[in-house]
Amino acid sequence: MERVVDPVTKRPVLWRQHSEEIGFAVLVVALLAAPFLVYPLFVMQALCFALFACAFNLLIGYVGLLSFGHALYFGWASYLSAHAAKVWGVPPEAAILIGTATAAGLGLVAGSLAIRRQGIYFAMITLALAQMMYFVAVRAKFTGGEDGIQGVPRGMLFGLFDLRNDMTMYVLVLAIFLIGMAIIYRIIHSPFGEVLKAIRENETRAISLGYKTERYKLLAFVLSATLAGVAGSTKALLVQIASLTDVNWPMSGEVVLMSLVGGLGTLFGPVVGSFVILTMQYKLAFMGEWVLVIQGVIFVACVLLFRRGIVGELAKLLRVRGL
Amino acid sequence: MFTIFGIPSAALFGQLLIGLINGSFYALLSLGLAVIFGMLNIINFTHGAQYMLGALSAYLLLKYSGLGYWPALLIAPLLVGAIGVVIERLFLQWLYKLDHLYGLLLTFGLALIIEGIGRNYFGSAGLPYTLPDSLRGGQNLGFMFLPNYRVWVIVASLTVCLGTWFVIERTRIGAYLRAATENPTLVRAFGINVPRMITLTYGFGAALAAFAGVMAAPIYNVSPNMGSELIIVVFAVVVIGGMGSIMGAIVTGFGLGVVEGLTKVFFPEASNTVIFVIMAIVLLVRPAGLFGRRA
Numbered sequence: 042m043e044r045v046v047d048p049v050t051k052r053p054v055l056w057r058q059h060s061e062e063i064g065f066a067v068l069v070v071a072l073l074a075a076p077f078l079v080y081p082l083f084v085m086q087a088l089c090f091a092l093f094a095c096a097f098n099l100l101i102g103y104v105g106l107l108s109f110g111h112a113l114y115f116g117w118a119s120y121l122s123a124h125a126a127k128v129w130g131v132p133p134e135a136a137i138l139i140g141t142a143t144a145a146g147l148g149l150v151a152g153s154l155a156i157r158r159q160g161i162y163f164a165m166i167t168l169a170l171a172q173m174m175y176f177v178a179v180r181a182k183f184t185g186g187e188d189g190i191q192g193v194p195r196g197m198l199f200g201l202f203d204l205r206n207d208m209t210m211y212v213l214v215l216a217i218f219l220i221g222m223a224i225i226y227r228i229i230h231s232p233f234g235e236v237l238k239a240i241r242e243n244e245t246r247a248i249s250l251g252y253k254t255e256r257y258k259l260l261a262f263v264l265s266a267t268l269a270g271v272a273g274s275t276k277a278l279l280v281q282i283a284s285l286t287d288v289n290w291p292m293s294g295e296v297v298l299m300s301l302v303g304g305l306g307t308l309f310g311p312v313v314g315s316f317v318i319l320t321m322q323y324k325l326a327f328m329g330e331w332v333l334v335i336q337g338v339i340f341v342a343c344v345l346l347f348r349r350g351i352v353g354e355l356a357k358l359l360r361v362r363g364l
Numbered sequence: 365m366f367t368i369f370g371i372p373s374a375a376l377f378g379q380l381l382i383g384l385i386n387g388s389f390y391a392l393l394s395l396g397l398a399v400i401f402g403m404l405n406i407i408n409f410t411h412g413a414q415y416m417l418g419a420l421s422a423y424l425l426l427k428y429s430g431l432g433y434w435p436a437l438l439i440a441p442l443l444v445g446a447i448g449v450v451i452e453r454l455f456l457q458w459l460y461k462l463d464h465l466y467g468l469l470l471t472f473g474l475a476l477i478i479e480g481i482g483r484n485y486f487g488s489a490g491l492p493y494t495l496p497d498s499l500r501g502g503q504n505l506g507f508m509f510l511p512n513y514r515v516w517v518i519v520a521s522l523t524v525c526l527g528t529w530f531v532i533e534r535t536r537i538g539a540y541l542r543a544a545t546e547n548p549t550l551v552r553a554f555g556i557n558v559p560r561m562i563t564l565t566y567g568f569g570a571a572l573a574a575f576a577g578v579m580a581a582p583i584y585n586v587s588p589n590m591g592s593e594l595i596i597v598v599f600a601v602v603v604i605g606g607m608g609s610i611m612g613a614i615v616t617g618f619g620l621g622v623v624e625g626l627t628k629v630f631f632p633e634a635s636n637t638v639i640f641v642i643m644a645i646v647l648l649v650r651p652a653g654l655f656g657r658r659a
Binding site: 109154155157158161168169170178179309332337348 | 526
């Protein structure tokens with residue numbers, strides 16, 4: 042583990058060493074206070090997108106794989122979760138599990154195809170596969186085509202907690218988000234995560250050291266798709282709609298943008314990015330299609346001037362180990 | 365009129381023709397992508413938007429300056445090519461030393477900007493573009509009706525594709541281009557202005573896309589969304605063909621267009637997805653692509 046030492050005394054600086062833990066604490070406090078300060082439904086939606094962006098970032102930030110089709114897992118998980126809750130009448134925890142399992146299965150299939158090519162081709166393949174499944178969603182009967190699946194019941198969590206209450210729902214969304222973050226934290230700081238970073242830095246070298254990099258990449262891909270599925274399933278219950286918007290390519294682009302703005306390869310960047318982008322979309326909704334133009338401008342600006350993203354710049358400013 | 369496999373010949377050949385038309389656009393666009401990728405190492409996501417800009421310029425030229433199809437076929441590519449040169453100088457030239465992924469992200473952003481502006485002023489609905497009189501009508505071949513314009517599109521795009529192939533593979537300037545793709549530093553040492561070549565290559569690729577866009581305008585309606593839908597399919601085409609070979613891009617483009625057309629006849633439900641399915645199969649069987657070299 043890299044140690045952050047004070048340049049003068051050469052002793053490790055404790056708070057810089059534990060920046061990620063401190064970041065977690067700040068995040069938890071902020072999110073516990075948030076529903077009393079901001080419209081809770083907005084925070085919950087932002088948390089779903091934040092988990093989605095973190096799942097995406099797990100691939101680009103720690104394995105160096107740009108998936109340009111992550112809407113596939115998010116959107117299909119939300120369809121299956123919505124369908125299970127509405128048509129099959131299963132309780133919400135089961136609906137989320139069904140959606141998540143769908144995303145994991147799709148991730149396994151798409152991932153094993155996409156990892157057969159590297160770099161730029163990987164991005165094009167994931168985008169193309171996502172577009173294929175978008176067309177399947179347009180055609181399939183159960184997705185309701187242009188209308189989507191509407192009026193999804195939130196139901197009773199474990200038969201005990203009524204999720205129609207926004208505060209109860211908030212606790213569930215927050216718990217899912219924090220568990221998701223904890224899983225990601227655990228993954229990137231495990232020996233498995235270290236191998237992923239080795240693949241990101243130099244795949245040939247990782248192979249020569251005896252690692253079966255394809256298996257590592259595939260597992261990382263499936264984990265990322267699964268977490269995106271958790272986010273999608275939860276979002277479908279939250280907003281009670283599953284629609285084509287969530288499986289279409291602009292959604293894949295949006296999650297890239299969120300991660301890029303917040304900072305690729307940072308733990309909290311995608312969270313910050315998703316709150317920033319969603320806030321922008323809400324505040325500028327009156328501008329109609331210009332929002333698309335603004336998002337494009339942010340893309341260009343981030344790539345040219347601001348590649349570390351908000352959290353990446355902050356981490357550099359504070360000279361901490363990670364954020 | 366006769367039937368083949370229980371399908372009326374007119375329907376079968378009609379779809380085959382549409383397949384060849386779509387194939388022309390796939391070929392022109394994947395050719396441009398391959399040429400740009402060869403020189404710039406960037407996957408040009410803006411390609412779809414540039415195709416749309418071509419069609420849109422043709423529409424605007426007709427509406428506001430009365431310039432018809434033929435002048436548009438020349439002016440629109442020049443215009444979009446010039447915009448491409450500006451884009452390369454302003455944005456892309458800073459990315460060559462970075463990871464390829466940043467090029468994709470930046471050109472994606474540019475595509476959003478262009479498409480967003482288009483939607484603001486022209487909405488999402490299609491704008492009709494009328495055919496030039498000289499290309500109206502068609503031939504009745506007995507087994508099908510052959511519209512003149514569609515023949516023209518296929519012939520024109522085939523000519524442009526093969527012309528591009530000839531320039532790159534058989535002329536001196538093409539030799540410089542190929543050499544610069546392999547080793548730009550060495551080519552510069554011989555006194556060739558490689559950065560300018562890169563700029564012009566990007567402009568040329570953008571112009572190709574615009575050329576395809578003008579030809580598409582009378583067939584499909586002109587709409588700000590027309591490019592983004594097409595570009596994803598073209599990405600799949602590029603994955604199937606591999607970007608190593610110019611001729612490979614042309615053959616794959618036309619071939620997949622025909623396959624897609626035939627799918628429309630026999631399994632209409634699968635016509636949107638067939639190219640992606642073929643991509644998946646190719647990835648399983650020949651991961652480097654049909655004409656690709658292992659990187």
